[in-house]
Amino acid sequence: xxxxxxxxxxxxxxxxxxxILLVSHIRPDGDAIGSLLGxxxxxxxxxxxxxxxxxxxxxxxxxxxxxxxxxxxxxxxxYDLSILLDCSELSRAGDVLSKEKRPDINIDHHxxxxxxxGINLVIPEAVATAEILARTLPDLGLAIPPESASALLTGLLxxxxxxxxxxxxxxxxxLAATLMEHGADLPALYFxxxxxRDFLAVRLWGAGLSRLQRDGRIVWTSLTLEDKAYVQYxxxxxxxxxxxxSSIAETDIAxxxxxxxxxxxxxxxxxxxxxxxSQLATSFGGGGHKNAAGAEVNGSLSEVEEQVRTATQIAWxxxxxxxxxxxxxxx
Amino acid sequence: xxxxxxxxxxxxxxxxxxxILLVSHIRPDGDAIGSLLGxxxxxxxxxxxxxxxxxxxxxxxxxxxxxxxxxxxxxxxxYDLSILLDCSELSRAGDVLSKEKRPDINIDHHxxxxxxxGINLVIPEAVATAEILARTLPDLGLAIPPESASALLTGLLxxxxxxxxxxxxxxxxxLAATLMEHGADLPALYFxxxxxRDFLAVRLWGAGLSRLQRDGRIVWTSLTLEDKAYVQYxxxxxxxxxxxxSSIAETDIAxxxxxxxxxxxxxxxxxxxxxxxSQLATSFGGGGHKNAAGAEVNGSLSEVEEQVRTATQIAWxxxxxxxxxxxxxxx
Numbered sequence: 001x002x003x004x005x006x007x008x009x010x011x012x013x014x015x016x017x018x019x020i021l022l023v024s025h026i027r028p029d030g031d032a033i034g035s036l037l038g039x040x041x042x043x044x045x046x047x048x049x050x051x052x053x054x055x056x057x058x059x060x061x062x063x064x065x066x067x068x069x070x071x072x073x074x075x076x077x078x079y080d081l082s083i084l085l086d087c088s089e090l091s092r093a094g095d096v097l098s099k100e101k102r103p104d105i106n107i108d109h110h111x112x113x114x115x116x117x118g119i120n121l122v123i124p125e126a127v128a129t130a131e132i133l134a135r136t137l138p139d140l141g142l143a144i145p146p147e148s149a150s151a152l153l154t155g156l157l158x159x160x161x162x163x164x165x166x167x168x169x170x171x172x173x174x175l176a177a178t179l180m181e182h183g184a185d186l187p188a189l190y191f192x193x194x195x196x197r198d199f200l201a202v203r204l205w206g207a208g209l210s211r212l213q214r215d216g217r218i219v220w221t222s223l224t225l226e227d228k229a230y231v232q233y234x235x236x237x238x239x240x241x242x243x244x245x246s247s248i249a250e251t252d253i254a255x256x257x258x259x260x261x262x263x264x265x266x267x268x269x270x271x272x273x274x275x276x277x278s279q280l281a282t283s284f285g286g287g288g289h290k291n292a293a294g295a296e297v298n299g300s301l302s303e304v305e306e307q308v309r310t311a312t313q314i315a316w317x318x319x320x321x322x323x324x325x326x327x328x329x330x331x
Numbered sequence: 332x333x334x335x336x337x338x339x340x341x342x343x344x345x346x347x348x349x350x351i352l353l354v355s356h357i358r359p360d361g362d363a364i365g366s367l368l369g370x371x372x373x374x375x376x377x378x379x380x381x382x383x384x385x386x387x388x389x390x391x392x393x394x395x396x397x398x399x400x401x402x403x404x405x406x407x408x409x410y411d412l413s414i415l416l417d418c419s420e421l422s423r424a425g426d427v428l429s430k431e432k433r434p435d436i437n438i439d440h441h442x443x444x445x446x447x448x449g450i451n452l453v454i455p456e457a458v459a460t461a462e463i464l465a466r467t468l469p470d471l472g473l474a475i476p477p478e479s480a481s482a483l484l485t486g487l488l489x490x491x492x493x494x495x496x497x498x499x500x501x502x503x504x505x506l507a508a509t510l511m512e513h514g515a516d517l518p519a520l521y522f523x524x525x526x527x528r529d530f531l532a533v534r535l536w537g538a539g540l541s542r543l544q545r546d547g548r549i550v551w552t553s554l555t556l557e558d559k560a561y562v563q564y565x566x567x568x569x570x571x572x573x574x575x576x577s578s579i580a581e582t583d584i585a586x587x588x589x590x591x592x593x594x595x596x597x598x599x600x601x602x603x604x605x606x607x608x609s610q611l612a613t614s615f616g617g618g619g620h621k622n623a624a625g626a627e628v629n630g631s632l633s634e635v636e637e638q639v640r641t642a643t644q645i646a647w648x649x650x651x652x653x654x655x656x657x658x659x660x661x662x
Contacts, residue, residue: 163494164521170508177501177508190495195578199545202579206540214530247526248533 004136006121010105011140013119017081019049023103024085026055026094030158030193033058035085035107035129037067037151042133042142051077055094064192065154066147083107086129090116107132127167130155134175146183153184154193162194166273201239203231208241208256217252218316219245220309222301224259236260238268246270253277253316257305260296265304268294269312274323280315284308335467337452341436342471344450348412350380354434355416357386357425361489361524364389366416366438366460368398368482373464373473382408386425395523396485397478414438417460421447438463458498461486465506477514484515485524493525497604532570534562539572539587548583549647550576551640553632555590567591569599577601584608584647588636591627596635599625600643605654611646615639 022040024032040052053075058068084103087093088110097103106117111124126132130152137144156176160168180186207227213220238256245254255269271277276290286295297304353371355363371383384406389399415434418424419441428434437448442455457463461483468475491499511517538558544551569587576585586600602608607621617626628635
């Protein structure tokens, strides 16, 4: 059972349930928490008892959503219906669910979803699981209270980087309009979910951008342990600086090296549409998608920078030749 | 004649005209050029001869829009109908028009518009002049070709900072959806108009962010002549760095000092909703809006920084007291 043909079965399951368990994935993003709270508030408005669980809990940056304080890290009470949200496979739920505790319903938008539940609502064309919910809650006999609208709009915004990813389609904008009319404050949510930055993160950007380098259509920089100590940034990540690098005009590939220890460096690559950097990441023992990939490499920052720079330049030249060959008509 | 009651008269004027002059404002932004090209392409598709004029020409950052190369800096041919777009007053057209050469039609969304034309279509609720056009082109008997849709969507995007300003309303999203269906490539336009940054501008950010400072809920930094020389940035502006500063969490006021010469400093302030910094800017001989203002002050960078920091702290404390007083019910 898949796609919207599963809607009547989902509506029937919800109608008969009293205690509903909602679970979303570990390392949660805005769509994980947005779809969890979006469905959670709608079920509560319909008189259901709801428990919401995410193995890793709610990250600080997403704790602004009403109800996020109610999300727990493990199952605390019995339930008679379980719904897993925004997970392409069961393992994405972490320890919360297992093969023995398979969820009854699977609602997701990932094209790689493996239909692990009894009832599956999988719509790969949707930009977010929140889109599927915003679109189908009325079919499930559920109203959309303002808290639900806010959560679902947050899921739409974060999975589309603020309504701007290549998979954006007109209906997403119309859904966002409807969610505003249900009480979601678009400008406030956009600021909180997409624009707002931590002071220390922006100071760390300063360190990285001071060393920004370009060679042809490749730009890169690094963040050292010293930078992090100097600005008092506590994370081991790049504070999203890679997104600034990938906004630079006339750039095909952007990468950033983040020193983890004196002999380990984390690398993130981003590429424009048409340039595939997933194999490049694999060659360094990492992985990822065509346009966003990463790896962790042993060695000093300067050694790794030299290796990665060279390998990225070679990969870039190969990709450009491939692109040009594809564009040249064969005689 | 104002608001939509002027639509029949505009439709009639256009129907009778053969050579139409379209003008928008000096120091053009995305809405100036977006509404100019948006209406221009629609009129051409209807068989009109159109000349498009902006006194300052098209800035490089907005030259990606098809047709922008046809926009001229002065009137080059006779016309039998003139339309001024996105100008609150006639002087915004620069030298292109004058009291003697008043435009026949005035289409604008600024609340301060002074109805200077024979026929005025002024809708202050619209987020952009492009919104007014996207909404009314069908009423004017005009189709929306793809080039027109792209230009109008660009106007919507730039005047709403990417669909996120406080004046956003659901109909803007529905209009954007319609423009996508008319052929506007939302993700590409969003990237080109809102996300893309110049390499040297981002390097300049590095210099400014390395010195980022915070005192309570005020953050600030400076850009020196040395920074600009070092990164080889040729502008005299802040390369939009103020927008990064105003994205920092738990900030009421952000400001940036840009050294213009050894005895002149330009200051830009931004404030969150509820904190009015226009008087602060006025006290330094500048001006602006409640939440975005600027000034130019004589003195060395260190002198001016000290003055501005102190004055901003005092203004902040006063504004916070005002806000608290407004929030406290009187007995």
